Amino acid sequence: MKILRNFLKINKFLVVQEKYLRGRWSLAQPSKRIAILFAIVIALEFSTPSQYLFGYLYTGPILLANSRLSRLGKLQVTLVAVVLTLLNLFVPPGETIALATVANRSIAVMALGVTGYLSDRNQQYQEAIAIAKAQLQSQQQLASIREDFVSTLSHDLKTPMLGAIETIKAFQGANFGEVTPSQQKVLETMARSHKMSLQLVETLLDVYRNDAEGLKLQLAPVNLAALAEEVTATLIDLSAARRVYISMSYGESDFRRSLWVNGDAVQLGRVFVNLLTNAINHSPRGGKVEIVMESSASYQVVKVLDSGLGITSDELPHLFERFYQGNGDRQAKGSGLGLYLSRQIIDAHGGIIWAENKLPLGALFGFRLPAISANET
Incomplete structure (x- = not known):
């Protein structure tokens, strides 16, 4: 109970x-x-x-x-x-x-x-x-859509640009009649402008491809000194148009202009192009760009110095970020991709790239790569 x-x-x-x-x-x-x-x-x-x-x-x-x-x-x-x-x-x-x-x-x-x-x-x-x-999935979907858009747009832009460049070459070759010297200068300016635009599109494609798939290198012994001289020769027209003088020195090292690394010559050449173009564009007319090559037992070092206005302290930490163009008073503004791509390439080679101010004026962009001996070439 x-x-x-x-x-x-x-x-x-x-x-x-x-x-x-x-x-x-x-x-x-x-x-x-x-x-x-x-x-x-x-x-x-x-x-x-x-x-x-x-x-x-x-x-x-x-x-x-x-x-x-x-x-x-x-x-x-x-x-x-x-x-x-x-x-x-x-x-x-x-x-x-x-x-x-x-x-x-x-x-x-x-x-x-x-x-x-x-x-x-x-x-x-x-x-x-x-x-x-959910946030990660949304970001991945957004990144995928953006990359597809950029890839499609870039491919669609390359075709008309290549067509325009070939047409300009035909005009320069007098295929459509005689070209006067003044017209030839205009055509040269047009060709240079289209080539720069094409290079920008290709850089954009490479940046997104490297982010998605990783940078694939074709490694072989490369002499950085010889590569720098080759790239400098291709930029003669740009430096002449900007009235900027390019010089090359080899520091205090006695290595007979041989800076050997194990690298991809095509990709490292793009680094030289990006750094030298950046230096030329940011130097005043009549200015000077200097390439300093230094060698040690462990590393090969390349420095590109311009005579521009330098870099602000706020800009320095962000220079190698994608699409970063800075807010300083430097004369030229780029796409914000050249330095980012250069960092991708140097990182893939196991090196280091950096930037700093050069006193009293100017900026220094440099990179360092592991060295190999001449016997390994």
Whole structure:
């Protein structure tokens, strides 16, 4: 009879508790499941002597609340479980409470609290991971769309540019009639402009291709000194148009103009083109660009010095970032891709590229590559 009376009291308590859960959380279905779990555990707890501990089973409703209810709801479920676990010490009344029983239920209460805390933290981590994954997926989709757009646009631009360059060459070759000296100068300017535009498009394509697939190098022994001389010869027209004088020196090292590295001559030539073009464009008319070559047992160093206005301290950390053009007073503004591509190439060779101010005026752009001996060539 005593057990029956206790069960009737428990049933009445459960009815009140379920109504409370429904009204409080406005989540009928999860509340029903939680109430049913509570009913099962309460029936076990309050229909048996207090020394029999079933409070650990309250972890079921706590974990269910963690995935279905709000943070406040989870806290309330945990507190109810703790209260019911402690209440079983006094209900049903009349039992002798042993110290061991109090200790066991105290441990159970701490375990329920830890379960609620850890389940809440786990839920927060899962939500944060889901948000991060959604953001990463959006960024990847955006990057893919942007790269497809740039690749398609660049390919579409190359065809008319190549056609325009060939047409200008035909005019320069007098295929459509005699060309006067003044017209020849105009055609040379047009050809140079189209070639620079084509080079920009190709650089843009290479940058995105390198980011997506990595830079693929064709390695072989390369003499940086000879490569610098070859590139300088191709930039004579640009330096003459800008009235900038290019010189080359070999520092204090006596290495007979041999700076051997294991590299890709085509890609390293692009680095020279980018650095020298940058230096020529940022030097004033009548200015000077100097290429300084230095050699050591471990490294080969190339420095390109211009006579422009220098680089501001705010610009220095960002010069080799993609599309960065700077906010300083340097005379020419580029695409923001040449230095970025140069960094890609030097990094792929295991080298270092940097920039610094040259006192009293001008800027220095340099790179360093691992050296190989002449015997390895």
